[in-house]
Amino acid sequence: MTTNIVQKNNRPVFPFTAIVGQDEMKLALALNVIDPKIGGVIIMGDRGTGKSTTIRAIADILPEIEVVADDPFNSDPTDFELMSDEVRQILEAGNTVSTSSKKVPMVDLPLGATEDRVCGTIDIEKALTEGVKAFEPGLLAKANRGILYVDEVNLLDDHLVDILLDSAASGWNTVEREGISIRHPARFVLVGSGNPEEGELRPQLLDRFGMHSEIRTVRDPELRVHIVEQRSDFDKSPQECLKKYQEQQDSFKRTIVDAQKRLPETNIDYDLRVKISQVCGELDVDGLRGDIVTNRAARAHAAYQGRTEVTVDDIKSVITMCLRHRLRKDPLETIDSGDKVQKVFDEIFG
Template structure:
């Protein structure tokens, strides 16, 4: 990827997103969350060694630079009030000059052993009491603002910490309170969790808080496996040459994402389609309204990604499984998997013939076209 200065060698080489083979479901879910972070993040469950971390790092590297307030630890937006810290707002009201800088979108890794203080930040009570100032040491949530927060093995993370992450992701703010002193800052990020089902499931009420749920599996096709191995070997042997080969595709996808973000506010979804989405959620006995909201948002984000201002039945078909499969009540006696169950109900409600292979979304991988 090039920077504004046109140089490609300054940062550590990251495997390009457009060179990743397969795992279309995961890639689509990540792209839709970048276009509309209000979709609510992605939970990626699958086998070890299937490229989860590689894909997420590649996505962060793909994204264009953003404008931030130069000396602000929270990556505050220089003009959008919703994405500013209280301190920057105060400076604006006092008509102080706000220095602006550009920086890459950050991907923040949350380590499994992280404490709540490390995640949320800490208040120096002694300094606050002795000097009368709010001495705040920002945590990982501050660093992740306007970026991507990645939690590997999220199913092994302490439930309380998962609650904190999901609350911040939903509200867009992080509040730290100690001894009667309260500090808050913007914490709007795309939350991406990954895990291996063999190591334990998330509690259903926590799983429900993730907007989308992508399942990934080890590629079985020998030809595809060889292609993946060869791609990785070529990158490891000469990263700069490999990046140069994919630079045009990377820039095209980056432009497509930026255009989609700008187009999103004007995308509409027909009332009848919204009613049918809610009917699918109702027939699947999905608790609450998150499923309805996320499916609507994801369908609109997909339409924006493909340059359209009207979401279609096909858009809904391609995202509905991602948005609803993890919200179904588990029945240990049921042999059908949750993704196939979602598609069966979707096809019945929308009056569409069921595809021959319900293992894929709408009879084909739900991926980037």
């Protein structure tokens, strides 16, 4: 039985399936949810193009996850990679833990956040006087198994962006202070958004994001009118709007769950992997991150489409988003719109 979305939230969220005109951004988010190891997505585009709305909408639609009850890290009760050391020790000792279900966490990282707020802090006084590791979890702990969203990521301090990217890549956060060290799982989908007019991220940081989605203002007048009407209808009566899209929302949720289950069985042919690496070589992409992300995203796309074998069309659908932001060597250059990637793709894949 489907539970009405409004009943589960105090504040209704605009339905993900109702968002039109931003297909690239929606696809990038869906693929990262299917396989968080893709490495997140940075969404750059004009103001007022629905970046924040879309990100909140996909977090709202995702199926609930099972967590260890009252655990500050949203520990998975079965997967050692997604549980805290304390929970793992309890299970390894042969004891059981109580579990509960909760919505996928969606954590906003404010621009003014400090490193302590992001990573968490250790209470040294308590540790020394009581002999316990007193740890106050930060935003990375709350975001484990969820989505960590940074609006205006291009204005965030480079040092903090580095910390976020390191945690997203390793799946763990380690806090060290005065000889005391605490680590906890921090596997999340990192989503950054921003307006390129306010500055770009350094190429070294850009390269660490799995995908790059470019958003442009919709120019078609009829589509613009349709979007404005949709938003007005939602603001007027959120319940009616959500009811109208409930079937599509449920269908999308099932598609995501099926794709997540199908992903481990999804294969990409050796010849296709070689051609992906040829494209990366031809485009002079530094390192192997571009090759790895394109392979992962192509597999996630095939699973999303209901298949276990990757096709050339799967690669074509994702390769621009996986590579366009890796072509910029000079911080003063602008990011390629994708034409260069598509041109080389067409040459190599025919």
